[in-house]
Amino acid sequence: MHGLETLRTYFNQALDQEQFLKVPEGLYEPIEYTLDLGGKRLRPALCLAACELFSGTISNALNAAIGLELFHNFTLLHDDIMDESPIRRGKPTVYKKWDSSRAILSGDTMFAKAYEYIGKVDKEKLPEVHQLFTQTAIEVCEGQQFDMEFEDRPAVAKDEYLEMIRLKTAVLLAASLKIGAIIGKASEEDAQRIYRFGENLGMAFQLKDDLLDAYADQVKFGKKTGNDIVTNKKTYLIITALEKANEQDxxxxxxxxxxxxKIEKDEKVSEVLAIFDKLQIKSITEAAIMNYQRKAIEELEAINMSGSRKGTLLAITDYLNKREV
Amino acid sequence: MHGLETLRTYFNQALDQEQFLKVPEGLYEPIEYTLDLGGKRLRPALCLAACELFSGTISNALNAAIGLELFHNFTLLHDDIMDESPIRRGKPTVYKKWDSSRAILSGDTMFAKAYEYIGKVDKEKLPEVHQLFTQTAIEVCEGQQFDMEFEDRPAVAKDEYLEMIRLKTAVLLAASLKIGAIIGKASEEDAQRIYRFGENLGMAFQLKDDLLDAYADQVKFGKKTGNDIVTNKKTYLIITALEKANEQDxxxxxxxxxxxxKIEKDEKVSEVLAIFDKLQIKSITEAAIMNYQRKAIEELEAINMSGSRKGTLLAITDYLNKREV
Structure with a gap:
């Protein structure tokens, strides 16, 4: 079994062999630019790992992995317009570097290209993969809509927030794994288990993101912490804090x-963190992450095969939990 | 065989039975709003007509027809943001009625929903339909990109213009027909013929649009003619005129x-039309339309079956040529 780094390398090699730049270049340049920005390649790595888990090989899943990464990058491209984010991975976002029209249209093209790669899976697997990929795409859009709606609402309940991050983040990790499993000829039961493993992993992943934004080691994090607090973003931390606080806090x-x-940024962050600390928000969030992780591992353990084969997915789970970025 | 009006009625009945409005309503309201605006329903009607031509029934193609109409409406929704069009079919466009974020995201969702309906075709037909639909979606995006680029260019050659409208308009009519034919179990050769029929029909359709904008009977047209001239839009008419004009004109x-x-709108339209008249642009365009139509009919005639079965598609061809709106 290959580790995460090796899977990423295989994936990036496969991606490099694809030719995205063609006429009209104005349409395809932003796609190539976005793919060149890199990123964790987590979704394709999960897809390849799941395929290898069930079939012993990754090669049949490479095209689907490219489709999943194209889809993920398409959502980032369009989200950046909606969220008016000027920078991604240290570089100008597409709508800033070019303009909104270019970002909308090259995003649409990227979405269609994602389907082009999904369409390359074996004919007999296509109906199931097509259905799951499409359902997931719709759910991710629903998640983004909830996310935007929540920004304009004074209060969001914890259950609503958890459902939003399930849709916006977790289902795509889950689907990436399940698509790999389907291509790897897993049984329906095991494919469903790997989906639930990914769903729980995705929940833990997003809560870890929320936690890092407030509590990361700033040097390792590579950017200023507390940004979610400064921008009034609804996160697991603030929602939990509002739930647990006394009337005064x-x-x-x-x-x-x-x-x-009317308060200076750094002062606001300090004051909010002080209340978080009083309410033990950090350890509550860590416990929630551990809980999702435990559920994920239970699903993985229920898959009936030698534990040694599950090493890659266990290592990815561990890596995502321990990451500091 | 059913006529265009009957096919439209069947299609609208099938569409009405689908439930698009769900949670989060903010995401789905613009989709329902867009579908309720109506329109010619030309693409689904062509899909149903082609399926009936080869199989004698339309029912197997209804889901694909819904997918094609969803896709077409998604492109209108995003094009309206890019072109900053405030009105479509007499009502505010989605980005005007709501905002750009809503229009981007509900458009993305509509694109995914299109694939959901496309995914309902018979399993053994899905790989081919998926591939054709995806290739077409990519080409339509390329067409829109060329269209936007042409607006910023001083000169566009006729061949470039024809390739742009082939991508932006013709391939989707062609694919609608071919998908209907595939579902109707046409031979590969006949499916390819019906595709070329649609491609030529689409070229004629777009040139007719260009012609109507300048020369329609204003009362029947329902809006002011000459809008393309006022907005400096590159059309077959102006491109041909620039090709044929002497240095002075x-x-x-x-x-x-x-x-x-610096010239008043109506005056500009009159002066441009006077030059068009001198250069016989109207009859040149009519001849080009007739030429595409003739090629379309040749493809249809080459399909080896009783001519009486081809009545619907011939009638649609005739209707599109004679339309005054």
Whole structure:
């Protein structure tokens, strides 16, 4: 079994062999630019790992892995327009480097190209893969819509937040794994288990993101922590804090998070973190992450095969939990 | 065989039975709104007609027809953002009624929903239909990119223009027909013929659009003619005129079409039309339309079956040529 780094290398080699730049170049340049920005390649790696788990080989899943990475990058490209994010991975986002029209249209093309690669799976597997990929794409859009709606709402319940991140993040990790499993000829039961493994892994992944934004080691994190607090972003941390706080702290948090709050950024972050600390938000979030991780591992363990074959997926789970970026 | 009106009715009945509005409503409302605006339903009607031509029944093609109409409406939704069009079919466009983010995201969802319906075709037909639909989606994006690029260019050659409208308009009509034919179990040769029929029909359709914008009976047309001239849009008419004009008329047309031209709208339209008349642009365009139509009918005639079965597609060809809107 190959480790995460090796899977990434195989994937990047396969991706490099594909030719994305063609006429009209104005349409394809932003696609190549986006793919060249790199990233964790987590979704394709999971797809390849799941295929290898069930079939012993990754090669049949390479095209689907490219399709999944194209889809993920398409969502980033369009999300950056909607969220007005000027920078991604240290470089200008497509709508900033070119313009919104270019970002909309090259994103649409990237979505269609994702289907082109998904369409290369074995004929007998295509109906199931097509259905799962499509359902996932719709769910990811629903997640982004909830995310945008939540930004305009004064309060969001924890269950709503968890459902939003399930849709926006977890289902794509889950589908990447299940598509790899289907291509690797897993039984329906095992494919469903690997899906639930990915869903729980995805929940843990997003909560870890929330946690890192507030509590990461700033040097290793590579950017300033506390950005979610500065931008009033709804995260697991603030939602939990508002749930647990006494009336006085709740009122103060609401005040600090109001768009009209007049307080210097660093001061706001310190004050919010002080309340988080009092309420033990860090350890509550860590416990929630551990809980999702435990559920993920239970699903993986229920798959009936030698434990040694599951090493890659266990290592990825461990890596995602221990990451500091 | 059913006529165009009957096919439209069947299609609209099938579409009405589908439930598009679900949670989050903010995402699905713009989709329902767009579908409720109506339209010619030309692509689904062509898909149903082709399926009936080869199999004697339309029912197997209804889901694919919905997928094609969803895709077409998704492209309109995103094009309206890029072209900053405030009105479509007499109502505010989605990005005007809601905002750009909503239009981008509900458009993306509509594209994914299109694939959901395409995914409902028979398992053994799915690989071919998936491939054709995806290739077509990519080509339509390429066509839109060329269209936008041409707007910023001083000159566009006729061949470039024809390739742009082939990509932006003709291939989707062609694919709608071919997908219907594949579902209707046409031979590969006949499916390819019906594709070329659609491609030529699509070229004639777009040139007819260009012609109507300048020469329609304004009362029947329902809106002011000459809009393409006012907005300096590259059309078959102006491209042909610039090709055929003497130096003096060419210079004057370029002057009138320059963004800095200082001339009242109606006056500009009259002066441009006067030059068009002198150069016989109307009859040249009509001849080009007839030529594409003739090629379309040749492809249809080459399909080896009783001519009486081809009545619907011949009638649609005739209707598109004679339309005044």
């Amino acid at each position: 709740k009122a103060r948090l609401s005040e600090l998070y109001s768009p009209s709050a | 060419k210079a004057r047309l370029s002057e009138l079409y320059s963004p800095s031209a």
